[in-house]
Amino acid sequence: MKNNYENTYFLSSMAHIKKQNNSDVSEVLFVGYSNSGKSSAINVLTNKKKLARISKTPGRTNLINFFSVTKKCYLVDMPGYGYSKTSKVLKLQWEKIIIKYLKMNKSLKGLVLFMDIRHPMKPFDKNMIIISKKFNIPILVLLTKSDKIIFESQRQKLKMVSEKLSLFLLTSLNVCLFSSFKKIGVDVLRKQLDDWYS
Template sequence: MLSSPVIHLSKATFTLSAPDIRRLPEDSGIEVAFAGRSNAGKSSALNTLTNQRGLARVSKTPGRTQLINIFEVAPNRRLVDLPGYGFAKVPIEMKKKWQKALGEYLEKRDCLKGLVILMDIRHPLKDLDMDLIQWAADSDLPILALLTKCDKLSQGKRSAEVLQVKKALASLNADITVQAFSSLKYTGLETANDLICQWLSADLPTDLPESEEF
């Protein structure tokens, strides 16, 4: 029996950590990158999406992701955890070093095909967030804006924040999906999972034996 190939994020496995793009795997296949301010809950979101509690290290001190972390989901299909930006309480020289790594990855990595930008739903669209969103829009890169920690707001307030962010980004005329997300309550998990898997499935054969589903 033949069926469309399926990507399963739960199959993600840690591959390597790199201080810069020169240490990354060959620039081929498809990568979906995760970026956000250091206190946006990026590691928790990655663990929830992959259904693996310890895949990405969660620290009580925001900003501990100082390297580019690669997770392979299927052959030549990877999730990329980029260094956090903004909030981190670290020496300025260290911050500059890993911000350079983030910038180089975004500008030079050809296999990057989708960008997940994580923002605390209570403090979205800060200057650095907008810089990143504008860059992705200008690069015709599809964006999933995950508004994290939405369990901290009432349903009404949550919906209002999502609507406000959608309105603020509408003028960019870009491929942007805005979704409230909670790693604790699993809010928005299905929508985020489906979109990321769709990006990772691009260019795969349309018909594969079920045994070859990823």
């Protein structure tokens, strides 16, 4: 099933995870460090420049944002994690919220993990992979901002991350290069979302 992501619209925001009782709804979670490119990815995915607000101050967004692709298919954008000016208490609080979402939400079909290709596999990234494996949640890893480094470096980073990810023994995990600016990997993201939603 192919979805028209240009029809996506902002649905709602909330500060806390609520249990999803509607089993007919399919959700995909977007998660990553602050400034990892989540908002830009949503905008290029939907071909809407301002659907997801890109804050000039990383770490400012602290709400869970829901976007409706169709009446029964949602994108769930978690607050960016780990910005250096964010307090440790707030970092732990958001990590717990994300873990709670992964644990209790039966509507979750997959997780898109955003990593800046220049700084991949940070502690939070590894935690998300471990937790997703525990709850059998499939993952797509996007190495964002790939246009920021040369082609040979892209290949080296992709190989390095793929090798590290293989250590987690996850069969339902894919990794690809991504650039919102150059629109690299957008088709891969759309296809993966279509597969999960179907």
